[in-house]
Amino acid sequence: MAETRNISEPFILFNLGSTFYGVRSQVVQQLEMVEHITPVPDVPPFVEGIVLSRGQVIPAINLRVRFGFDKIPYDLRARLVIIHNDERTVGLIVDTAREFVDISSDTIQPPPETISGLSGRYLEGVATLDNKLILILNVEEVLNLVDVVEAIEEYQDLE
Amino acid sequence: MSTDARADFASEFLDDYFAECDEHLMTMRRVLLVIEPFVHQPPVDRSLLDALFRSLHSIKGLSGMVGVSVAEELAYQMESYLRALRRKQLALTAEGMDALIAGARTLESVIAACRAQQPPPDTAPILAQFASILGTSSETQVAAEPAAPAPPATTLTVTSTPLALNEQESARLDTALEDGMQTWCVEFTPAPALAERGVTVDGIRARLQDIGTVFERMRFVVHDLTRESQKQVTLELSGQETEIDKLVVEQMMDPLMHLVRNAVSHGLESTEERVAQGKPPEARIALRAGAVGDAVLIEIEDDGQGIDTDRVLERARSLGLIDAADLTLTTDTLLDILCAPGFSTREQADRVSGRGVRMAVVKNAVEKLGGSLALDTQIGQGTCFTIQLPLTLAITDALIVSASGQTFAVPMPLVREVIEVQPTQVTLVEKLAGNEILSYRGGVWPIVRLARYFGLTSDAAAQPDDTTERAFYVLVVGEVKPVGIAIDRVLSQREIVVRATVDPLIQVPGIAGATELGDGRPILILDIAALTRVKRKT
Numbered sequence: 001m002a003e004t005r006n007i008s009e010p011f012i013l014f015n016l017g018s019t020f021y022g023v024r025s026q027v028v029q030q031l032e033m034v035e036h037i038t039p040v041p042d043v044p045p046f047v048e049g050i051v052l053s054r055g056q057v058i059p060a061i062n063l064r065v066r067f068g069f070d071k072i073p074y075d076l077r078a079r080l081v082i083i084h085n086d087e088r089t090v091g092l093i094v095d096t097a098r099e100f101v102d103i104s105s106d107t108i109q110p111p112p113e114t115i116s117g118l119s120g121r122y123l124e125g126v127a128t129l130d131n132k133l134i135l136i137l138n139v140e141e142v143l144n145l146v147d148v149v150e151a152i153e154e155y156q157d158l159e
Numbered sequence: 160m161s162t163d164a165r166a167d168f169a170s171e172f173l174d175d176y177f178a179e180c181d182e183h184l185m186t187m188r189r190v191l192l193v194i195e196p197f198v199h200q201p202p203v204d205r206s207l208l209d210a211l212f213r214s215l216h217s218i219k220g221l222s223g224m225v226g227v228s229v230a231e232e233l234a235y236q237m238e239s240y241l242r243a244l245r246r247k248q249l250a251l252t253a254e255g256m257d258a259l260i261a262g263a264r265t266l267e268s269v270i271a272a273c274r275a276q277q278p279p280p281d282t283a284p285i286l287a288q289f290a291s292i293l294g295t296s297s298e299t300q301v302a303a304e305p306a307a308p309a310p311p312a313t314t315l316t317v318t319s320t321p322l323a324l325n326e327q328e329s330a331r332l333d334t335a336l337e338d339g340m341q342t343w344c345v346e347f348t349p350a351p352a353l354a355e356r357g358v359t360v361d362g363i364r365a366r367l368q369d370i371g372t373v374f375e376r377m378r379f380v381v382h383d384l385t386r387e388s389q390k391q392v393t394l395e396l397s398g399q400e401t402e403i404d405k406l407v408v409e410q411m412m413d414p415l416m417h418l419v420r421n422a423v424s425h426g427l428e429s430t431e432e433r434v435a436q437g438k439p440p441e442a443r444i445a446l447r448a449g450a451v452g453d454a455v456l457i458e459i460e461d462d463g464q465g466i467d468t469d470r471v472l473e474r475a476r477s478l479g480l481i482d483a484a485d486l487t488l489t490t491d492t493l494l495d496i497l498c499a500p501g502f503s504t505r506e507q508a509d510r511v512s513g514r515g516v517r518m519a520v521v522k523n524a525v526e527k528l529g530g531s532l533a534l535d536t537q538i539g540q541g542t543c544f545t546i547q548l549p550l551t552l553a554i555t556d557a558l559i560v561s562a563s564g565q566t567f568a569v570p571m572p573l574v575r576e577v578i579e580v581q582p583t584q585v586t587l588v589e590k591l592a593g594n595e596i597l598s599y600r601g602g603v604w605p606i607v608r609l610a611r612y613f614g615l616t617s618d619a620a621a622q623p624d625d626t627t628e629r630a631f632y633v634l635v636v637g638e639v640k641p642v643g644i645a646i647d648r649v650l651s652q653r654e655i656v657v658r659a660t661v662d663p664l665i666q667v668p669g670i671a672g673a674t675e676l677g678d679g680r681p682i683l684i685l686d687i688a689a690l691t692r693v694k695r696k697t
Contacts, residue, residue: 035679036678036679036680036681038673038680038681038682038683039565040660040665040667040670040683041613041614041615041667041669041670042613042614042667042668042669043664043665043667044664047664047665049681050660050665050673050681050683051681052658052673052675052679052681054526054527054529055526055527055528055529055530055658056529056658056661057658057659057660057661057662057665057672057673057681058662059662059664059665061664088662089661089662090662090664
């Protein structure tokens, strides 16, 4: 990680179950309620479908499925966190998303090896805030297609 | 948010709703007065019908948003009648006029009842009245051919979509074609089959039009407002010759009017206040348009009092819209706050933001078109709203169908025909691969079943024998060969705005993009070329 600079950045917190995750506000384009997701055939299982937001067609990724958790039905608290990163705009379906917090970089530790499956992959780090453990999301990895490309190719006929 | 703040929030949202409806109802009353004499001497001026339609459309939408469904339902019925009048599918009769007047009165009563928290009046009679007027549309009330310009005697003008013709109209069309009459469609591209037989398009909506027509409308708005408010305003227009997609113009008319109204009503100080500040007594509002690359920029600028960002922040905090600790306010955040539904400051001395409901509607309309709204303001000096819109939208006529339980859009230019066939016309050619063909009019069409193609159902591979019932197929001409796509039924035919599926995660063969039909729900657009080209491995 970078040398310690004490910079405080705004984050948006969301939950999957009782676990808190944080994503930099900077990459979040908007938060929306979950509605009108149209399923698209032949997509990886974690892609619930598409939504239309601001005239744009955006894939809606079910983060629970992406991380290998059980799917649960949506309720009124479920949110679509629309992220814009590296010219891609993607929506993440999460259980709840409400809090805006500032996290200073000196409270972010590298992810411990014991968080199986996710360490070094979808997590950029771990922070503690008010006795809460917050998993800082590595947005690029979450959106990364490398592992997904093979799956996509299986579905497609290559001409 | 505290419960008090929440209650205030909700009640202000409703206040905005009532205020908006009052205005639309007033417009309707005025227009109905003007229209009344035309009942016995049609045609009614199209712009009057448009104004009525728009008011009803707005009332319908707003009522839907705040949950006043009785008003929404009535507005919807009246809107349908206006739609038929505008398309000249119906002529305005005395009965229709009476219904419109009664309808407007009933709408007023319903909304007033809601305001007074009383139960609404019974709308069943007026709804039935409209239902009966609309129900007889295909029989005796079809309007005469449009008055101007009178088409030459050897031509037949078709104003409905070719697929939506009823039997009579269809028969007339066939006869005309056989007789060699010159025939044309107004407003709709004829299906390829008809185009081949010589039906051409006349006066098809030109995709682009000058924004000047919209700007000129604003002159009237400003004129009315300045008279009411006793402010002196000069309206400066520039860039009127900038061309913009017609559909964009239609969608932007209301939002632009709201912004101009806001500027005059809330942005400008009174003449006395201006003079006291050393400003010229006559205020200036500028409307500018220009093309920049593949976008059109529209600016609405006033030299009024600007927006007091501190007051806005304070109000937003008290409403719980932003965190108390959040000190940063960019113009984007300011705009978001102003556009948050229900945000509205109406105290006499505080003309900070104008009506909340309107701003949210403006932002929504702009974003739906794939555009963006930006704001620049300086307290004491004025405010400038900048709208950026795409120059043209990818628009195509499409057939909306239901297939395998899902709704899809099929681009019309590729549709040859929609047919209904008996099981005997379908032949299973290759059982293992499930290849079937359709025989029709001496031709043979390979069948595409979307359920199979997309693997939509787990037993998709096992249904080729299920042809015991009559079925519908859309015959399409793709890049490689014509095919018949099995569908459940046709839902409608309409213009759609094509939105590309950009992200690699959702780029799938057979899907060309997505669109939305007005309810926010995305519908997939089929890629006909891919469907005809690739036969899926099972």
